[in-house]
Amino acid sequence: MPFTLATWNINSVRLREDLVARFLREEGPDVLCLQECKSPVDKIPRDQFADLGYPHMVARGQKGYNGVAILSKLPLEEAGAEDHADLGHARHIAARLENGVVVHNFYVPAGGDIPDREANVKFGQKLDYLTAMRDAFHADRPARSILVGDLNIAPREDDVWDHRKLLKIVSHTPVEVEHLAQMQDAGAWVDITRQDIPTGNLYSWWSYRSPDWDAADKGRRLDHVWATGDIAGAAHSSRVLRHVRGWEKPSDHAPVLATFDL
Structure with a gap:
């Protein structure tokens, strides 16, 4: 049976409860992974989501920041x-579907504004988090698994609006890209979005600071769908729902989707 999976940094699930509900009604993915829920688990508005046909949920939450959830x-x-790197943050949750596929939902630290771990503790935490993910995948090599989430890194030149201008900007620096690549290699993860859309500029995030984000189009692809090699060939129909970024009072991220015939 094929199933469609979506990932979306919602930037407060309670503030944007109605946007989540609209997305579920209009797109109807089988599984929706949310990041930056900014809510304790018991405050996530799961009743409305259940009424829309999503009765299953696993989540980790914190009041006011971080937080991840999988609705299904x-x-x-x-x-x-x-809790990678022992940060005490709710940044990861995993769920196993009935077909045995494990879905990992991650919210990697953003890393602050200065790409220097000596001058910026948050940047060091980001690199440490990615290193801990790498070591975990080395120790326990994943199989029949999907990894999604806001990884807060745009790795390719065509994942950002201007590669040269962003080389010293957090989310596209060489050291971050290298850490991400090492983690990806450790789990033998395949970038499903780029497997399906191998060329061309592709973004999933546009800053709130841009008054006309759509026309300026200074985006970055921070949100990812990966899969282990044993099931990567079953993936197709990848897409970024850019128009959702234009909904009223939106998240600054757009949902990313893929379908798996498993």
């Missing part, structure tokens, strides 16, 4: 939640 039409069970 399909039965699932929790399959772990790691």
